[in-house]
Amino acid sequence: MFLRLILLLGLLSGLPVYALPLYQNDFESLDVNGWSDGGVELAPNGSTRFLGLFARNQATTFTLGGLTPGRSLLFQLDLYINRSWDGNSNAFGPDLFTVEVVGGPILLQTTFSNTGLPGFEQSFPDPWNPGSPAVNAPRTGALAVNTLGFATEGDTTYRLVLPVTPVSSVLELRFSGLNLQDFTDENWGIDNVMVETVVPEPSTVLLLLGGLGLLAGWRSYQRH
Numbered sequence: 001m002f003l004r005l006i007l008l009l010g011l012l013s014g015l016p017v018y019a020l021p022l023y024q025n026d027f028e029s030l031d032v033n034g035w036s037d038g039g040v041e042l043a044p045n046g047s048t049r050f051l052g053l054f055a056r057n058q059a060t061t062f063t064l065g066g067l068t069p070g071r072s073l074l075f076q077l078d079l080y081i082n083r084s085w086d087g088n089s090n091a092f093g094p095d096l097f098t099v100e101v102v103g104g105p106i107l108l109q110t111t112f113s114n115t116g117l118p119g120f121e122q123s124f125p126d127p128w129n130p131g132s133p134a135v136n137a138p139r140t141g142a143l144a145v146n147t148l149g150f151a152t153e154g155d156t157t158y159r160l161v162l163p164v165t166p167v168s169s170v171l172e173l174r175f176s177g178l179n180l181q182d183f184t185d186e187n188w189g190i191d192n193v194m195v196e197t198v199v200p201e202p203s204t205v206l207l208l209l210g211g212l213g214l215l216a217g218w219r220s221y222q223r224h
């Protein structure tokens, strides 16, 4: 949060802030290095290539090395939720998606829905709570809807931005579905992956903190 605030303030103020990309992949070059499972799929309408397709309880693990332990990263990706995901439904799910650090914390666990039926709402953007699931309309928080050409119930794109702090020089992130049906009913894919480390210049941090201090002082002065 602090890094993102510094980045935002730095961008607004024009002071130097660096977002260093460590990894980027839109899968158009068919490169799946670093991914344990999945191949490159072409969207049914030919608009893009992505890592997939995953169905049932399938998973893929992404491994990135050469990291500095303790230095925060931003992991961004586009998640494609395709066909008849049923969200919180007990009868046909719950259709769960999880991102976790292998041997570490769960970064995201939630349900998604592409159907409009009562009882088939989704938990996203809230986390999955099995005792009392959050009730959000299907496709809440979507970046795009029906852009890939999947039949019948369509497809929904979510842009996930997950802050993560590696505890060693190697980070393993595991992406998995749970309770999904076969590919023809419910599947998912990953695209536009970007991992970056946000590095503010020391002078930028000092100037911004100094500026915030002056602002607080001025407001305090005005009140008196």
Ligand SMILES: [Ca+2]
Pocket: 026, 027, 028, 048, 049, 050, 191, 192
């Ligand atoms: Ca792509």
Ligand SMILES: [Ca+2]
Pocket: 084, 085, 086, 092, 181, 185, 186
């Ligand atoms: Ca379904």
Ligand SMILES: [Ca+2]
Pocket: 084, 085, 086, 092, 093, 094, 095, 179, 180, 181, 186
């Ligand atoms: Ca289902």
